[in-house]
Ligand SMILES: Nc1ncnc2c1ncn2[C@@H]1O[C@H](COP(=O)(O)OP(=O)(O)OP(=O)(O)O)[C@@H](O)[C@H]1O
């Protein structure tokens with residue numbers, strides 16, 4: 392998987408006063424399912440449009456399959472873009488929609504028919520070829536858009552929130568379909584979403600973007616377990632963010648004071664004495680126990696409890712200024728108003744240096 396399929400080197404793009412894409416550097420490997428994840432307006436679509444060639448960067452370099460592509464016209468790039476709103480031709484049948492790109496390439500009839508048939512089979516739409524878009528469900532229309540994008544056999548498929556318009560059930564079904572499609576086609580998928588759950592589930596690797604910048608690149612597990620910034624810790628999943636100061640250090644171990652409380656911390660690189668840090672602690676990594684059972688790292692008062700079947704969510708006040716969210720599977724007989732002990736593994740408490748975004 393080492394061959395680079397798409398590479399961005401310090402790509403920036405400004406619209407008036409807005410820096411939509413800010414020095415983005417990325418390497419996407421051949422056959423990889425790579426996602427760009429970030430909130431609305433962070434520059435995801437602009438980055439895709441730059442790769443597709445519909446937008447020209449102000450600075451930086453783009454390489455596709457190892458060759459400089461910054462100045463290559465869109466139709467000569469070996470990529471295809473699937474838009475958020477399928478953008479099907481309403482007056483053409485499903486088959487004609489899918490055939491469009493091949494007709495433009497002036498391929499022989501028989502070859503077009505064969506490739507369209509195969510693309511429709513891949514997206515599981517065989518038999519619906521003579522329908523018009525308005526005679527299809529949202530999910531089926533999205534499949535037509537996908538078939539149209541893969542029929543020209545690009546080496547990179549760019550997908551801009553392709554499931555955004557679908558309801559949750561259909562969306563989950565299509566997530567599986569897309570993964571299957573990518574496995575069968577063995578092409579590079581660059582997938583844009585603002586849904587962190589979707590990005591974690593589907594990606595081999597992902598980049599988290601904010602205000603035009605890439606904050607972190609990694610596997611879903613790396614991003615979830617070792618968020619590099621406060622924003623990433625908060626945007627991906629849920630985190631208790633605790634602000635404190637280092638009051639003691641010993642190699643990679645440190646003691647951090649948070650208000651009236653202290654806790655031990657293990658960090659990848661040594662922390663400095665008196666340094667300010669944010670600690671990120673996932674709600675599901677905290678265990679609650681009755682204080683008389685001992686071993687609580689901190690103790691607190693259960694102020695709120697929400698039972699949601701497969702899990703229970705608690706708000707626990709550990710000091711006048713600090714409450715923690717805790718998520719436990721099932722219930723454990725703890726009720727509102729009760730005093731509890733809180734414990735966690737040292738590895739679950741992630742220090743984030745104060746200067747990161
Ligand atoms: N053609 C344009 N002219 C002016 N500003 C633009 C243009 N295109 C995008 N922008 C601005 O650039 C920033 C990034 O936009 P972009 O569409 O890339 O965000 P996005 O991450 O795709 O957001 P969303 O999740 O809402 O689709 C936004 O502030 C947007 O308003």
Ligand SMILES: [Mg+2]
Pocket residue numbers: 435436437551
């Ligand atoms: Mg967008």
